[in-house]
Amino acid sequence: MNTHNLMLIDPHIHMTSRTTDDYQRMREAGIVAIIEPAFWLGQPRTEVGSFKDYFSSLVGWERFRASQFGIKHYCTIGLNSKEANNEALAEQVMELLPLFVCKEGVVGIGEIGYDDQTPAEDRFFRAQLDLAKEVGLPVQVHTPHRDKKAGTITSMEVCLEHGIAPDMVVIDHNNEETVRDVLDRGFWAAFTIYPNSKMGNERMVEIVKQYGSERIIVNSSADWGVSDPLSVPKTASLMLEKGISIEDVRKVCYQNALDSFGKSGQMHESDWLTTTNVDQREKFSDNSVLRGGQTPVIGEIKADTALESNIVR
Amino acid sequence: MYQADIYQTTTFLKDLVSSVTSPQGMDWLAQKVEFLSADTSQPKDLYIAFSAAPRFIGKEKLQVSEQVIQTAANIRAGFNPANWSTAQAARTILILSIPHQNAEVYLATIEKLFNTADMGELVALYAALPLLPHPESFKKRASEGVRTNMGDVFEAIALNNPYPADYMEEDAWNQLVLKTLFVGKPIYRIYGIEKRVNPKLARMLSDYAHERWAAGRTVSPELWRSVGPCLDDTLLNDIKKLFAQPNELEREAAALACTQSTFAPAHDLLNEHTTLKERVNRGEITWDLIGNRLLEMN
Numbered sequence: 001m002n003t004h005n006l007m008l009i010d011p012h013i014h015m016t017s018r019t020t021d022d023y024q025r026m027r028e029a030g031i032v033a034i035i036e037p038a039f040w041l042g043q044p045r046t047e048v049g050s051f052k053d054y055f056s057s058l059v060g061w062e063r064f065r066a067s068q069f070g071i072k073h074y075c076t077i078g079l080n081s082k083e084a085n086n087e088a089l090a091e092q093v094m095e096l097l098p099l100f101v102c103k104e105g106v107v108g109i110g111e112i113g114y115d116d117q118t119p120a121e122d123r124f125f126r127a128q129l130d131l132a133k134e135v136g137l138p139v140q141v142h143t144p145h146r147d148k149k150a151g152t153i154t155s156m157e158v159c160l161e162h163g164i165a166p167d168m169v170v171i172d173h174n175n176e177e178t179v180r181d182v183l184d185r186g187f188w189a190a191f192t193i194y195p196n197s198k199m200g201n202e203r204m205v206e207i208v209k210q211y212g213s214e215r216i217i218v219n220s221s222a223d224w225g226v227s228d229p230l231s232v233p234k235t236a237s238l239m240l241e242k243g244i245s246i247e248d249v250r251k252v253c254y255q256n257a258l259d260s261f262g263k264s265g266q267m268h269e270s271d272w273l274t275t276t277n278v279d280q281r282e283k284f285s286d287n288s289v290l291r292g293g294q295t296p297v298i299g300e301i302k303a304d305t306a307l308e309s310n311i312v313r
Numbered sequence: 314m315y316q317a318d319i320y321q322t323t324t325f326l327k328d329l330v331s332s333v334t335s336p337q338g339m340d341w342l343a344q345k346v347e348f349l350s351a352d353t354s355q356p357k358d359l360y361i362a363f364s365a366a367p368r369f370i371g372k373e374k375l376q377v378s379e380q381v382i383q384t385a386a387n388i389r390a391g392f393n394p395a396n397w398s399t400a401q402a403a404r405t406i407l408i409l410s411i412p413h414q415n416a417e418v419y420l421a422t423i424e425k426l427f428n429t430a431d432m433g434e435l436v437a438l439y440a441a442l443p444l445l446p447h448p449e450s451f452k453k454r455a456s457e458g459v460r461t462n463m464g465d466v467f468e469a470i471a472l473n474n475p476y477p478a479d480y481m482e483e484d485a486w487n488q489l490v491l492k493t494l495f496v497g498k499p500i501y502r503i504y505g506i507e508k509r510v511n512p513k514l515a516r517m518l519s520d521y522a523h524e525r526w527a528a529g530r531t532v533s534p535e536l537w538r539s540v541g542p543c544l545d546d547t548l549l550n551d552i553k554k555l556f557a558q559p560n561e562l563e564r565e566a567a568a569l570a571c572t573q574s575t576f577a578p579a580h581d582l583l584n585e586h587t588t589l590k591e592r593v594n595r596g597e598i599t600w601d602l603i604g605n606r607l608l609e610m611n
């Protein structure tokens with residue numbers, strides 16, 4: 001894998017499900033900043049307190065953990081579409097959101113949108129769009145796995161209906177079938193590089209060749225399932241290998257993420273340019289990210305592993 | 314009910330913030346303070362203002378001179394905003410501005426802020442404990458702060474903060490001191506470290522030193538600061554061992570520990586080390602100097 005030492009951003013990754021090994025390899029591969037959207041945990045929560053603690057961990061412990069590996073952690077806060085279907089609980093979660101959306105490093109409302117495209121999902125998607133508008137934050141939209149194309153178009157129409165400008169919305173999990181509609185309407189189009197499902201990165205190369213680099217964003221969406229936290233660096237590397245210009249690669253794997261979520265006013269390049277060094281001594285020797293007997297890293301984290309093939313199919 | 318006069322505290326903090334923040338930032342703060350102090354304000358108004366403070370006030374460090382530290386200490390003994398940021402000061406002003414006559418309601422509001430806080434907010438909240446009304450209500454919360462694994466948050470509760478020494482129960486206080494050593498933070502920055510010396514803590518610290526020695530690890534000379542006043546036959550063996558260490562700071566710590574003690578054999582032991590004893594008497598060896606030297610060496 002050769003990313004020509006580009007600085008990279010993964011604007012969609014669920015780090016609470018990942019290990020410190022992932023953080024270390026991500027940093028080695030050039031990832032300087034990440035955005036962690038609020039999502040579900042693989043099974044539905046049944047108590048509002050679980051949401052509160054989850055949101056707290058996104059702005060607290062997880063951010064601290066990332067900093068231990070020289071990665072700036074941001075997040076988007078929202079009620080995901082799957083759990084919007086438990087309406088009684090969803091109403092309580094909606095009351096929690098104002099506590100979190102203005103916190104430091106919260107760069108958007110997300111990931112929100114449709115899953116089964118039910119009336120309940122629609123109700124809470126709209127309510128959260130209003131909240132995003134009220135606090136002036138970008139929106140990160142999860143598009144459905146099933147009936148994707150129609151769901152994607154509905155998502156955009158509802159955003160416009162609520163008076164949200166297309167350049168404040170990142171439409172996520174696109175594919176060859178949806179990209180044209182999203183770009184034509186002026187929204188940001190994000191692509192998730194997932195092994196065996198959403199997009200392989202060879203397909204991603206073709207999309208950038210066809211559509212260019214304007215408003216296109218690459219992410220990993222790595223979570224608790226089979227996924228790859230190195231999808232962004234691997235895709236950057238493959239694009240370069242396949243002759244896409246370094247400027248275009250920089251845009252889709254770094255700059256566009258910064259430009260879109262930077263509209264929150266909570267994410268600046270200087271955040272990572274001025275603090276690139278790690279000091280694990282800051283933390284605690286027994287039960288921090290370091291376990292007993294480990295030597296804290298001070299300064300730059302050095303690459304010490306050969307990274308595997310850069311193709312994700 | 315009060316540890317510090319609220320009007321005096323907020324006026325002092327506003328002055329500090331205004332010398333760093335923009336006029337627009339100060340306008341935002343003044344507006345929020347007025348709004349939040351009204352009985353009609355809703356909890357949600359506080360939550361949003363509290364979390365959004367850095368967006369309007371910035372996160373610069375306050376400019377804190379010796380004079381300012383003196384003024385702070387006059388407002389509240391041990392209050393020291395030397396490491397505070399503007400956002401932190403603004404957040405403190407906000408939580409001092411809401412109605413606080415009903416202790417139960419006030420506690421519930423502040424607890425809600427704690428339970429949903431990000432790292433910067435936790436730092437602000439823990440460092441503000443010595444300024445809040447109803448200080449007795451926050452003992453459990455302060456103990457919870459000591460359990461954190463986030464370095465900045467731990468420092469906010471443990472270092473340069475007079476709340477723990479003034480209000481924490483003994484067991485919680487002992488954990489605070491031990492954990493400060495455990496995570497390699499400076500003991501001399503714990504306010505009231507001398508005042509809260511107790512035999513149980515001395516025993517725990519001695520055990521911890523033995524554990525470190527057994528593992529072939531170094532022991533911070535600052536550890537003995539809370540042991541000295543409690544020296545007895547058993548603990549004196551540790552001090553004898555300390556006098557035999559090659560590290561000068563450890564021998565200095567041994568001499569200071571003996572000086573702090575009223576136990577006669579400790580004084581006999583110190584008399585065997587005349588040079589160190591004289592240096593202590595001349596004021597050349599103090600715990601603060603040792604703490605400072607250790608920080609410089611790290």
